[in-house]
Amino acid sequence: MKRRIVILLALFVLGVLVLGCAQQEEAKTTPTPAKTAEKTPTPKPKEEKTPKPTPTPEKKSTPKPTPTPKKVEASSPLVECTVCHTKSTDYKPHVNGGQYCANCHGSNPHTIHVGPGTINLECSVCHGPPDNIQIPKPIEEGRTVCENCHAYPDATKPSYGNLVNIHLPRGKYCTVCHGTDVSGLHTAADSFVE
Ligand code: HEC
Ligand code: HEC
Ligand code: HEC
Ligand code: HEC
Ligand code: HEC
Known part of the structure; x- marks a missing residue:
């Protein structure tokens, strides 16, 4: 019985942490309005589907024209x-x-x-x-x-x-x-x- 409580407690703490992180990630990524329902503090073990902070598909951080003029071409941000x-x-x-x-x-x-x-x-x-x-x-x-x-x-x-x-x-x-x-x-x- 005691073990169960300890495990539950551990799960709860973990859940809170994970949720906390997930929410933070969500806040700064796309404004997906969903998921807010999951905010309930009951840490269910199916917490695995925490929205992974999808590594934003390499932002087109305007490839600064690097001064490496050598070949006949620079590279394209989109398609060659x-x-x-x-x-x-x-x-x-x-x-x-x-x-x-x-x-x-x-x-x-x-x-x-x-x-x-x-x-x-x-x-x-x-x-x-x-x-x-x-x-x-x-x-x-x-x-x-x-x-x-x-x-x-x-x-x-x-x-x-x-x-x-x-x-x-x-x-x-x-x-x-x-x-x-x-x-x-x-x-x-x-x-x-x-
Ligand atoms: C359709 C528009 C367009 C035309 C036509 C054009 N250019 Fe450009 N050119 C650009 C743009 C845009 C840049 C990049 C500017 C920047 O990065 O600040 C550029 C950059 C340059 C640069 C600087 C490259 C470097 O080392 O940074 C030179 C030199 C240049 N142009 C010369 C010319 C000459 C000479 C002509 C005519 C034979 C010409 N351009 C015609 C749009 C044009
Ligand atoms: C990139 C080349 C280039 C540079 C650098 C340059 N000029 Fe010129 N300049 C020209 C060209 C080309 C003309 C001819 C004008 C035309 O064809 O429209 C000209 C014309 C002139 C003229 C004749 C009057 C006019 O405006 O047409 C004067 C005076 C002059 N330049 C002075 C200067 C001085 C002083 C400097 C340096 C501070 C200078 N230029 C730098 C290319 C240049
Ligand atoms: C007598 C030679 C000469 C003439 C004429 C000349 N340029 Fe240039 N230009 C240069 C040189 C040299 C540079 C500096 C080296 C470079 O950027 O590759 C330059 C640089 C540039 C740049 C880049 C400027 C920057 O701040 O990086 C542009 C754009 C440009 N030229 C456009 C033109 C255009 C448009 C004309 C005609 C109106 C012209 N040039 C006429 C020699 C010339
Ligand atoms: C300095 C500016 C500049 C650069 C860099 C440039 N173009 Fe162009 N391109 C033009 C201009 C200006 C025209 C003529 C547009 C018009 O007639 O309205 C043109 C026309 C074209 C056409 C139409 C040709 C035709 O006969 O009608 C194609 C296709 C094209 N460009 C593809 C490219 C491709 C691919 C690249 C890179 C490898 C490139 N351009 C780089 C300025 C540029
Ligand atoms: C998969 C092949 C392919 C790629 C990649 C491609 N083009 Fe083209 N492009 C074509 C063909 C084929 C045409 C002629 C038929 C048409 O206009 O659709 C064309 C036409 C054009 C024209 C002339 C359009 C007109 O209306 O006259 C321009 C400008 C042009 N391309 C620019 C580009 C530029 C800039 C890129 C890169 C960002 C690019 N293309 C990438 C195949 C391609």
Whole structure:
């Protein structure tokens, strides 16, 4: 009889502890409104189904563009776009990407490169040494001046547009431009619906 009481007591204490933990976990995870009924202090031994604090499926803690520029690609937070888009470097809008730079970055080279919040380049990187100052002009007719530069890895060499080659090796994946709404991008894939 005494043993039973001790065991019951032990179970009770355990139950309270487990419940306490579970409730705490629940509080900070998803607001699942269920389970509150189980708060009764009668510790039944079927306590095993305490809601395990499901390890939140690896939060997409925005993979900071780690400065490990080496291969031709950074990794995607969602799906590897390049699994299917194996020739994205050759897509016309990417190759002729120079015309788009301004849409996203603005067209004033100074606000992008010089001053607080920018990489703050020396004037001479673009204008040459003080004894031979040049105003950069597009290398070819029909190109923007941005294309004079931004090759990888040497950004002072011409990129000739080529959006993918400029961004991916620098850790800016397809998704920085196309967003992460993969299905939205691929509505054509559902064209079988009427
Ligand atoms: C499983 C294969 C597959 C994957 C993965 C994939 N795509 Fe596509 N994507 C396609 C196909 C096929 C098309 C052409 C048909 C279409 O538009 O659905 C396409 C079309 C596109 C288009 C053009 C849409 C249009 O309306 O012109 C964009 C932009 C695009 N994909 C971006 C992406 C991005 C960004 C990713 C990664 C986040 C990605 N895709 C991943 C297969 C894929
Ligand atoms: C559709 C939008 C878009 C277009 C077009 C675009 N970019 Fe970008 N670019 C971005 C975004 C978004 C980033 C990432 C910004 C960030 O992480 O703060 C970026 C980043 C960069 C970076 C910095 C990479 C690094 O090392 O951090 C460079 C350089 C760059 N772009 C150059 C260009 C040039 C040159 C062009 C034209 C040939 C161009 N971009 C066209 C959206 C664009
Ligand atoms: C990333 C390259 C780059 C850097 C760095 C840069 N410039 Fe420029 N600058 C240009 C380009 C390109 C033009 C031509 C303007 C155009 O085509 O719109 C220009 C034009 C100019 C002009 C001509 C007037 C004008 O605004 O068009 C002056 C003056 C000038 N820059 C001064 C400077 C000074 C001073 C610095 C350093 C504090 C500097 N630039 C840094 C790229 C640069
Ligand atoms: C004369 C060469 C030159 C020209 C012209 C030039 N850039 Fe750059 N740009 C650079 C260099 C060098 C860097 C710094 C190295 C890097 O980020 O890869 C840079 C950096 C950048 C960055 C990243 C800035 C940051 O704070 O990290 C962006 C975005 C960018 N350039 C966009 C452009 C756009 C858009 C144009 C055209 C309006 C342009 N650049 C014209 C040489 C140039
Ligand atoms: C710097 C921004 C940028 C990056 C990075 C980028 N794209 Fe694009 N992409 C564009 C722009 C701008 C267009 C032209 C959009 C338009 O015409 O409206 C485009 C067009 C496309 C198209 C349509 C091609 C066509 O001929 O119509 C596909 C597919 C695509 N991108 C997939 C990708 C994939 C996959 C990646 C990564 C490997 C990628 N993009 C990286 C900016 C970018």
